[in-house]
Amino acid sequence: MNIRTIYPILNILSCVILIFLGWGFTRSSATIKENFLEYSIHPVGIIAWFVLVIFVLTVVFFANKHNKKYPDKKIKVFTINPPEYNEEDEMYQYATMKATKKVYTFLTWALPMILALLLLPLPFSKFSIFFIIACIIIIQNFIFFFEMNKFKE
Amino acid sequence: MLKNRVKELRARNNFTQSDLGKLVGVTRQTIAFIEKGEFSPSITLALKLSKELKEPLEQIFWLEEDIK
Numbered sequence: 001m002n003i004r005t006i007y008p009i010l011n012i013l014s015c016v017i018l019i020f021l022g023w024g025f026t027r028s029s030a031t032i033k034e035n036f037l038e039y040s041i042h043p044v045g046i047i048a049w050f051v052l053v054i055f056v057l058t059v060v061f062f063a064n065k066h067n068k069k070y071p072d073k074k075i076k077v078f079t080i081n082p083p084e085y086n087e088e089d090e091m092y093q094y095a096t097m098k099a100t101k102k103v104y105t106f107l108t109w110a111l112p113m114i115l116a117l118l119l120l121p122l123p124f125s126k127f128s129i130f131f132i133i134a135c136i137i138i139i140q141n142f143i144f145f146f147e148m149n150k151f152k153e
Numbered sequence: 154m155l156k157n158r159v160k161e162l163r164a165r166n167n168f169t170q171s172d173l174g175k176l177v178g179v180t181r182q183t184i185a186f187i188e189k190g191e192f193s194p195s196i197t198l199a200l201k202l203s204k205e206l207k208e209p210l211e212q213i214f215w216l217e218e219d220i221k
Contacts, residue, residue, distance in 0.1 A: 088180055089178070089179040089180050089183050090179065090183070090194070090195055090198060091179065091180070091182070091183040091186055091187075091192050092180070092183075094192070151182070151186065151192075152182070153182055153185055
């Protein structure tokens with residue numbers, strides 16, 4: 001399986017881990033005791049942190065494996081351009097253009113709606129804002145994945 | 154809608170989709186989508202296909218409403 005085609009799913013998985021990380025970290029506390037800063041992290045945050053590290057290392061491992069198998073279609077995991085962009089030839093450039101256009105349309109509507117939502121006099125916690133942003137990233141990746149999948153045989 | 158005879162001409166020239174893709178510099182999937190009429194190639198790619206399939210461009214691609 002081409003890792004590039006499943007990259008949006010990997011993004012979604014990392015986002016799910018980030019939700020747990022956010023949940024754990026927003027339940028952590030920092031207190032000053034006898035001139036020392038005591039920082040206690042919720043166990044969920046610690047576990048999610050380790051899971052995230054293992055996940056990233058696994059992705060890097062499979063990306064390296066992919067790069068060895070397809071030296072002409074290398075994937076750079078840590079790059080400004082998202083690795084899920086597929087510009088192998090003109091059809092995939094067209095597919096990527098269509099998918100990014102759909103994602104842009106989604107963001108054009110979703111972001112102002114979230115701003116409006118945050119204006120409501122509701123008790124939004126730090127985690128709820130974190131969760132909303134994570135959901136946007138998840139939906140964005142689903143849109144990209146399904147649009148690119150239309151160009152898969 | 155853009156119609157084409159790529160599949161027929163490819164078979165006539167004994168090319169697989171991969172062979173033709175390599176000759177014109179695209180993936181096998183792109184050839185498959187062109188054959189199904191689900192992707193319209195650029196003029197550059199259409200001209201490359203015309204060259205490899207040894208047929209004039211208008212004999213390979215035409216618009217559905219045109220009389221062939």
